[in-house]
Amino acid sequence: MSTKQTREEITIRKTMMYKRGAEMIKALENCPKEELLPLPIIPAFNDELGKWEFFAEEQKKENGIGMLEKGDMDLLEHLSDPDVSYKIQLKSCENNLFHAVIEVTEKEMVTPVEVKDSDTLEEIKKKIIKKGICSKEDLKRNIDVMKAHRCPEELIRQILLRYRKFEKSISVPKTFYIDPDPKSKDASIFALALLNTLTNSATIFEGDKSVGKNVCAETLAMCLNMPYYMITFNRGMTADDIYGTKSTDNSAAELLTEELADAYLQVAAGNREIPATVEKAAKYEYLRAKASSVSIVQEESCLVEWIKNGGVMCFNEMNMAEANFFASFTNQLTDNTGFIDIPGYGHLEINPDCILIGTQNADYTGVCEQNDATMSRFGCIQFPYPKSIKAQLEATVGKDRLDKAYFKQTDELYKTLYAAVTKGMVENSCLNIRGFIRGLKGVAQVPGLSTLKRQIEIHVIDTCPVDDRLQLMQLVREKITL
Incomplete structure (x- = not known):
């Protein structure tokens, strides 16, 4: 599988109705030059207005930042495809126009086999x-x-x-x-x-x-x-068990180093001669602002x-x-x-x-x-319950681990119990195929330690209703000699 990457720029217009947009403008002012604002922007088409709308971090009304001013609408529609992942980040803002970058990664999956009807x-x-x-x-x-x-x-x-x-x-x-x-x-x-x-x-x-x-x-x-x-x-x-839990993103706070804090204090004291110090101070101010707000990760x-x-x-x-x-x-x-x-x-x-x-x-x-x-x-x-479990027992336990007589006798007992259940003599809890498998594995694990009869008693019979156990053990004694 290969991937195809696309990078496009779009313009988003902020209006008075988008209060979160003002926060984004301030964050961009504090963001170091040539860096994208590390905050996910979510696109959504507004059916009532017939325009693309953008949100910061999560698609909520209070998180809206603006409407699409200029950009490839076909690309935005393509973002919902299951084989497409994307990231939208703000780059700058001028005159209430956000300039954003869309980075799209598309999986180029191998298509189903192309065949003719005659193939x-x-x-x-x-x-x-x-x-x-x-x-x-x-x-x-x-x-x-x-x-x-x-x-x-x-x-x-x-x-x-x-x-x-x-x-x-x-x-x-x-x-x-x-x-x-x-x-x-x-x-x-x-x-x-x-x-x-x-x-x-x-x-x-x-x-x-x-x-x-x-x-x-x-x-x-x-x-x-x-x-x-x-x-x-x-x-x-x-819902969290099905859709996934939400957690807070504290990555910004973890990036606040003493070096950045020292640069911020120097600039605050009027020391603006060294460009690198000013840039570190701007980064500190941006990270501090981001760390003070709650960022939710899904x-x-x-x-x-x-x-x-x-x-x-x-x-x-x-x-x-x-x-x-x-x-x-x-x-x-x-x-x-x-x-x-x-x-x-x-x-x-x-x-x-x-x-x-x-x-x-x-x-x-x-x-x-x-x-x-x-x-x-x-x-x-x-x-339904199978009429025979011999093949299943051999496949699960391993037919080479035990003599074939073990599988044959267990299967014969199962058939006898199946007939008893069909006639209403006992409850169907005795048709415990997992129990028979565990019993055979117990016999095979340490040869000579336990008999098949004892293992079936432990893993099948004694897990059944008490009223059925005496009758079931009688059937075990009749069918199991190992």
Whole structure:
């Protein structure tokens, strides 16, 4: 990825209605010559007046400094593009006209693969590798995963057409999502999730604990060749947790040195013969004025980074969030307007490569039912308990760490428990796939220290309701001999 930098000058007219402008004039008088005022200027188009308006530090009415007098309006409109970062600083002021400098840095991203309708999958793969979008090894891995989930070639082809480079690196999950029903003739869960990304549909992955919802989201991001982001929700979350916190900038106070203070005192006493001393005194006066005022800095959040750059965002445990709070930003993200208004940032364009996934457990204690307006913006894919967990256990624990009998017996026990749950004999808390994984890892960690039976008792059975434990342990004794 390369960048293109542009530097332009604009003129801003200050009028009586912009009181903050008077402060800027005074600050420029104290600013050393040939230096730009180190204070961010924010542009915003005023729809009522039909003109560009400028603000100091933050877009608030009381921070206004003036209207555009002269400058490239196309460039100003371009500043809202997600691949553009910019900095506007004041240079000087004459007759109520601020002269400002705009420095624009534009990311020149690698565009999606240019193909013809007649291009085959092999031709698309060659173009991806040639453009440096994805390595040959990583591309093969991604395609192999999609094929393992019974994705048809046309689906894989359309997914590869969207490949491009991102600023953030692509994350690879420790374990990949495994098809829970590989013999089914219906489309796989993973294939359906990929299909939804092609139609830009936000999707909820719904199911009980440890059925692979989050692993599926991570594997999806890898196969899409996109960076992965995640926010885990709870009832106590605030806007700062989502949009980023604000802090005060004390950098000006930190630059006030004894040397500058001494120069200021010399000039105040009438010693103006040495130009360097006068310049240091001016710098001291400027920094002191800036240090006396509060400068607010907005920390960029995970959500804002995703909105600007694109990728896969997982709203983990989304129904743990309070419904109105969750709707306040999610509805904007999913209403297809292409933008969102965020406090501290204003109007943000949503990168077209933003993929939104939500995960939730439907009937758990403490969850919040989201409102109809929010739910209507999502599709929902149900994640059932798999009929067998042998492949998942081997992939997660490592099939070479234990004799195959350990995986076979654990899987047989899981199938027995699954049947008991289906018949209503016990609650589904015993289908704790994470617990089975921890148990097998415990056996493998220090060979001979603990039996598989004991590890399953610790990590699965004793985490279930007390009333079910005797019956569950009887099933463990029948199926586990190791």
